[in-house]
Amino acid sequence: MTENERLAYLAGIIDGEGCVGAWNRRAKSDRRKRHAELSIRVAMTTPYAVKMLHEAFGGSLFAEKRHSGKRRQTFAWVVCNRKAENCLRALLPFLQEKREQADVALAMVEFGRRCRVGSGRPLTDEEFTTHEAYVDRLKELKRQEFAATALQ
Numbered sequence: 001m002t003e004n005e006r007l008a009y010l011a012g013i014i015d016g017e018g019c020v021g022a023w024n025r026r027a028k029s030d031r032r033k034r035h036a037e038l039s040i041r042v043a044m045t046t047p048y049a050v051k052m053l054h055e056a057f058g059g060s061l062f063a064e065k066r067h068s069g070k071r072r073q074t075f076a077w078v079v080c081n082r083k084a085e086n087c088l089r090a091l092l093p094f095l096q097e098k099r100e101q102a103d104v105a106l107a108m109v110e111f112g113r114r115c116r117v118g119s120g121r122p123l124t125d126e127e128f129t130t131h132e133a134y135v136d137r138l139k140e141l142k143r144q145e146f147a148a149t150a151l152q
Contacts, residue, residue, distance in 0.1 A: 010056060011094030013049045018042045020088070020101040021142070022108060022135050038084045038105055043076040050077040057087040085109050101141050108134035 001009070014020075019041045042050055043064060054061040059079030066073060079087055088102045095102050111134060115127045123131060 006052070006056070007091060008094045010049075010053055011091040011096075013042060013044075013053065014040065014087075014091060015095055015097040017044055017049075018098060019142075020084075020098055020105055020138070022105060022138050037080060038109060039078060039080045040084045040087055041076065041078045043074045045072045045074055047075040050075045053077045053079075053087075057090070058083050101138060104134060104138050104141065108138070 019039075021039050021041070023037050023039070040059075042053060044050055047063075050061060053059070054077050057079050059077055061075070061077050064074045064076050085106065088106055092099070092102055092106070108131070111130060115123060115131070
């Protein structure tokens, strides 16, 4: 398998089974001292693809506990922050379903760097609003629904 084929395969796994997310982390003393933690998660009933993701991008790989006797064992891969950013940048040319989520997540990371989010410096009101807008947009994209006519 060529490198492009491998990246395309992994992008397909992220598109179909992945979750791209951002969570706000706030300092207890000042709500404007914050950063968003970026993460990507994939859980599957076979370990092959999650092991490939782990080999390519690092992160954590684990078998999840079964919640009931009838559910199959699942294997999960999670990568956060810089490793998640590197993963999205590598897979971006191949992503389809999660392309817009990846674009928003990467824009949020770039904005955070420009504003030095997480450095301990409180955000200005404008920076705070912009930061929140990235996180909200990512959440909105994850809840997007499609009408049955989308198949026509």
